[in-house]
Amino acid sequence: MKREYVMGNGAIALGALAAGVNVVSGYPGTPSSEIIETISKYPQPGLHLEWSVNEKAAMEVAASAAYAGARTLVTMKQVGLNVASDPLMSLAYVGVKGGMVIVSADDPGPISSQTEQDTRMFAQFCRIPVFDPSSPEEAYRMIQDAFVYSEKYSTPVLFRPTTRICHAYASISVPEQFPVHAYEGFVKDSKRWVIFPRLSFANHAMIEKRNPRIGEDFSAYAPNHFTGTGTKAIFASGVSYAYAKEYLKKYPDVRLCQIATPYPFPEQLALACLEGVEEVICIEELSPYIETQLQQLIGAHRLPVKVCGKLTGHVAPSGENSADSVARILSDFLGTAPADAGPDLSDMPALPQRPPVLCAGCPHRASFYAVKKAMQGKKSYFCGDIGCYTLGNAMPLDMVDTCLCMGAGITMAQGLHWTDPDAACFAFVGDSTFFASGMTGVVNALYNEADMTLCVLDNSTTAMTGHQPHPGTGRNMMGNIVDKISIESTLAGMGVKKILTVDPLDLSAAVAAVQECAALPGVKAIIFKSPCIAISKPTGKMQISEKCIQCKKCIREIGCPALITIDGKVQIDESLCTGCGLCSQVCPVSAIQ
Amino acid sequence: MNKDILICGVGGQGTVLASKLIASAATACGETVHSAETIGMAQRGGSVTSHVRIGEDAFSPLIPSGSADLILAFEPAEVVRNLRYLKTDGLVLVSSVPVKPTTESLNDTGYDGTEMLTYLQSKCRCLIIDARSLCAPFGSTRYFNVAILGAAVGAGALGLAAEAVLQEIQKKVPAKFVDNNIAAFRAGMQIGGANGIK
Structure with missing residues (x-):
């Protein structure tokens, strides 16, 4: 074994390699892109790796390879899953032979996305299992488990890290050499691989019967676990679980439950955790998924437990959680001391804004x-x-x-x-x-x-x-x-x-x-x-001559970050200028060359 | 060792290398290290931060507010933006050289960093470093990312020996820049060790 200090996406990639993945496809999208880039640095015999033309193509390439028994990995960001949802919905009915893991990276915030959608809800919609790691180290181990569960239940499984997992760095131990997963190859069987309404009807019934069994199985899956005692319990998933642990360092006896496989929900584990509990808070990002699962469970079992979370206004309905926000929520919930908030900055001066702009020379x-x-x-x-x-x-x-x-x-x-x-x-x-x-x-x-x-x-x-x-x-x-x-x-x-x-x-x-x-x-x-x-290589630097009349048309018209004013005079920031020459074509007096 | 170090600046200043050097030096010393970078749109001329957490019981990938032992800041406004992370008795090392926002030329706000540095001095222990004169012998303020590590070591604030960081500089920096980086690191050490912290 050797230690590697890697980004969460690197840990996911190395975990897939440790599982002997045979076919990897995906489409770039922040925060998921580095998974495929990491795999490209570890060429393996017989491993096919591709940036597909889009997420739908990636899903279909990986699906048929998994029909053939290969272990396959598909990567995308959460909005990419929308593009791939057509094949995925049907694939959930058909199932797979080789393990197929679909990584869909969620982006609470959102930091670099159009939506705050929740892949856990997508898993519930598709009726397929989903794994939700709380750290890069856990992601490395969990993606290997995901392949095993996929094969055990002949179903594609979702794996959803969030930005803070994807872009966090940690040390993991990886084997010197990755195994090669041997597979049979495609065996023709039109009753299994050709979707028709009759197959969908039969398989839908099979899936609804199967999923509670997976939920039971997940109740015994080690990352789903709880610690501590008391009449108040905290349920958390993903990075929110890590934030809760951060605050609970001073309160290690508080009951804390990690939900690492949100769907099918590990009901038996949740019921065990709820024993003797009067009040629960759900710390999660994006949708109130665990919260509604617990509401249903508590209703079905008529338990005298109050559930707090996003729906009750205890947790923000949108945006990402942070160590700070979770500390505030938990100190309110538990009646414990607030976390150290740092220096009083109420008198902070106005800060310059730094919005993203097109690069100089773009x-x-x-x-x-x-x-x-x-x-x-x-x-x-x-x-x-x-x-x-x-x-x-x-x-x-x-x-x-x-x-x-x-x-x-x-x-x-x-x-x-x-x-x-x-x-x-x-x-x-x-x-x-x-x-x-x-x-x-x-x-x-x-x-x-x-x-x-x-x-x-x-x-x-x-x-x-x-x-x-x-x-x-x-x-x-x-x-x-x-x-x-x-x-x-x-x-x-x-x-x-x-x-x-x-x-x-x-x-x-x-x-x-x-x-x-x-x-x-x-x-x-x-x-x-x-x-x-x-x-590309810069072609040189532009220069402003004494002909400049300081009309600032260049700045007003094109807004290039390399065009700056020093003491009211237009200058070229040579550390940024690429010599693209656009400003020289805008200048009315040919002062920029 | 338990230590939380926040590095902040503007995209392109080399904050990522500084965080990588700390993380790998601490790992080589047998410490458990976690870190996190801001990646994506924010990099293009935007505010960037790296959070480095050394020690077994760091769970959150980002440092909680009021927990950073040390902030290494490459720009005056960026340290004020991130000051909430500093521990009550924490230390700030900061470059005095302002980076004007890319939009500054469109709507001139007259930002020059001095207001930020005055505010900083009223709030915490800090060492203000003139990055321009420190890096002048090396021809580029780009060496500040390594010089500030030297200053932190010189001030005894990094929890790492100079040798540990120097070894990683040799490993991680392209060969032709190693000599200048080592010289910048040593110049930083001198400034950090000169006890100018207020």
């Missing part, structure tokens, strides 16, 4: 600016999408009117067109998002005769989540160089007649391309092609 800034200039004074709608370029909404660009979910910008531009045919409707989509879920939207526009201009912001990477490769980059996670899938040919193949490819950093050419496309009816596409500054 080509997206130039693309947005070109469209803005080209459409100045014309009625236009700008539908954005998910990626770094969502930041195009910030001042002074202000170029994102809508943002909903992956790929939605393309179809939403169409909806706006049908409500306002006189307006020019634009959709902005990144290259990775285009492949993930943009293509069907383009077909929809062509087929239904919408007028819209598609702007593909092609920076040759999946930048926001940490520069993962995608079908357009020409390399995959097996380390192979593959044919690049051309966005231009893809669009041409669908039937888009007008496709222009421009360098957004050539402002006048980019503006001309937008004007040309905007004037035409039908579906037009502009591919703004320029690599992300984080994966």
Whole structure:
């Protein structure tokens, strides 16, 4: 064994490798992306690893491999599970042969997501088990157990860490060499692998009979456990359990129960924990899941126990918990001393805000600016999408009117067109998002005769989540160089007649391309092609000459973080400037070179 | 040893390397270490923090308020933003060099860090370090991340021996930068050891 100091996502990856995982697929999404990246650093014989084109594809690749008996891992963030929910709902009925673990990382806060959805609720909806680790160390052990339970009950299982588990670091002991899980291969059996209403009916009955048995099994699963005594009990799951333990360091005798497998709920364990208890508080994030489970259990058994939590206002209904918030909740609940709150900071001076902005030299800034200039004074709608370029909404660009979910910008531009045919409707989509879920939207526009201009912001990477490769980059996670899938040919193949490819950093050419496309009816596409500054070499630094008249147009128009004022004078911050030259094309007196 | 260390600054200042060096040095000394970084959108010019927790009974990945023994701050406003984490008798080491927000040029608030440093001095024990002059011999304030570790060791506040940190610098820093980093670390040690803590 050797010790490794790893991020929670690394611990999940190493746990899957220790379980002999054979096929791993997923789509990047904070806070889950580092799982697949870690696995890529440990190439194993016979292990297939891929960034799939989206979460649905990842789920299906892993599902059929698990039909063949392989151990499979699928990774995504919680909103990715929505994309993959179509195969998952059906797969829950069909089941698997090899262990299949679906990691769906939840993001309470939310810190970098669109929703505060709860994968535990999804597990209950799908009727499949879910594991909920409370630390990186536990995640390492628990994901190995997840494969075992998946095979024991021939069902896919969910595994849901949250951001604070995914991004926390800890030391774990891993084997020098990972085992290889041997499997039989696909055995044809259409009664088992082909879903029909009759199979669904039979399997639904089987699942409802099976799940209480899993709940019993889980009641004896070691991470589900309670300690302490008394008439008050605390139920917690995930990182909230760790926060509760942090506060209870001074009160080790208080009854504390960890729910490590929220569904099927370990009822027998919960009932044992509730013995002699008069009042319970549920410390959890996102949905009041444990709270409603306990309410049902207490109601069914007519127990004289009061349940507190989110539904009773004792725990915040939204946002993430913290060691501080849990300490406050528990000191109120237990009547114990509040935790040390630190220095009194009520007289704190106003702090400067540091909102996220597009990086200095980011080509997206130039693309947005070109469209803005080209459409100045014309009625236009700008539908954005998910990626770094969502930041195009910030001042002074202000170029994102809508943002909903992956790929939605393309179809939403169409909806706006049908409500306002006189307006020019634009959709902005990144290259990775285009492949993930943009293509069907383009077909929809062509087929239904919408007028819209598609702007593909092609920076040759999946930048926001940490520069993962995608079908357009020409390399995959097996380390192979593959044919690049051309966005231009893809669009041409669908039937888009007008496709222009421009360098957004050539402002006048980019503006001309937008004007040309905007004037035409039908579906037009502009591919703004320029690599992300984080994966390309800077071309030099811009300099401001004495010709500068301090009009500050550059700052007001493009808002690049490398354009700063010192003592009221415009300067270039050389530590940030990449020499993209956009500011020099904006300057009215050619003072920036 | 039980020690909670918070590192804070602005994305791009090298806070992550500082936290990695502490974590690996403490691990090499046989300590149990947990840490957590802010990752994602916040990195792009935003406020960043690293929480390093040394000791067996650290359960929360983030340091609870009022628990940090030491705050290593790379920017005056960022330490005030995170001051709630400091223990009553905790120590702050802070760079006096302000980093203006990227939006400052759009709406000038005149932020220069001095108000933050005055406030800090009224609230806790702190050592204010002029990162610019400290790092001048090395040609870049980027070496401050290692220099501040040296200052913490020099002040006897890190709970780790200089040798333990120096070994990790040798392991984790690219070869061509090792000499400068070691020199920056030693320069920091001198400042930390000069007992300028108020």
